[in-house]
Amino acid sequence: xxxxTQPEKLLSVFKGAPVELKCNYSYSGSPELFWYVxxxxxxxxxxxxxxxxxxxxxxxADLNKGETSFHLKKPFAQEEDSAMYYCALSGGAGGTSxxxxxxxxxxxxxxxx
Amino acid sequence: xxxxxxxxxxxxTQMGNDKSIKCEQNLGHDTxxxxxxxxxxxxxxMFSYNNKELIIxxxxxxxxxxxxxxxxxxxxHINSLELGDSAVYFCASSPRLAGASLDxxxxxxxxxxxxxx
Numbered sequence: 001x002x003x004x005t006q007p008e009k010l011l012s013v014f015k016g017a018p019v020e021l022k023c024n025y026s027y028s029g030s031p032e033l034f035w036y037v038x039x040x041x042x043x044x045x046x047x048x049x050x051x052x053x054x055x056x057x058x059x060x061a062d063l064n065k066g067e068t069s070f071h072l073k074k075p076f077a078q079e080e081d082s083a084m085y086y087c088a089l090s091g092g093a094g095g096t097s098x099x100x101x102x103x104x105x106x107x108x109x110x111x112x113x
Numbered sequence: 114x115x116x117x118x119x120x121x122x123x124x125x126t127q128m129g130n131d132k133s134i135k136c137e138q139n140l141g142h143d144t145x146x147x148x149x150x151x152x153x154x155x156x157x158x159m160f161s162y163n164n165k166e167l168i169i170x171x172x173x174x175x176x177x178x179x180x181x182x183x184x185x186x187x188x189x190h191i192n193s194l195e196l197g198d199s200a201v202y203f204c205a206s207s208p209r210l211a212g213a214s215l216d217x218x219x220x221x222x223x224x225x226x227x228x229x230x
Contacts, residue, residue: 043221043223044156044205045220045221046218046219049218084154100158100161100169100171101146101158101219102158103156103157105155106154106155108154
């Protein structure tokens, strides 16, 4: 079975400080990892995915298969980053969890001025 | 030009009633999903349809019955509503099954907040 754990329910930082949202996963095959974000009064939307290796809004996330982690990082947090962040895992083709997206519990990030 | 829409946005009803939530996507996607977000904001998949065919059914009580009349619509019907059904229900769609390709992003609707009294 696949599982995603976000150990921090709440995370508060000050503007300009570095931020790291932790995500650990459990999956026997080759997973695809995503970060989704939900800003206040907006719908859930994709922030980034591990295969793209891109930086979106200053955020990056590296898949560490040895530590089974996919932490989300940003060197300088902005107030507009305040939102709910979900880490998600999708099982690859041929796996028992093919076609299924499993979400972590979510982390509410608050960036103070 | 809304991509994924849900109706209603809010639904308040009594225990024992039957209700439906509708979802429509105009993105031309093959796959649609229903998720349940509980009071602790935990988001869990309920169903997935690919080309109108049920692909995923996650240990959901059979009081919940999804129906996909066509690829653009996935409705959720709930019979005999219970207090524990109170939650926010999200519909989503993706071009193809999550995991079917390396790029199967899911697009979410605004959610329907269901309150069972």
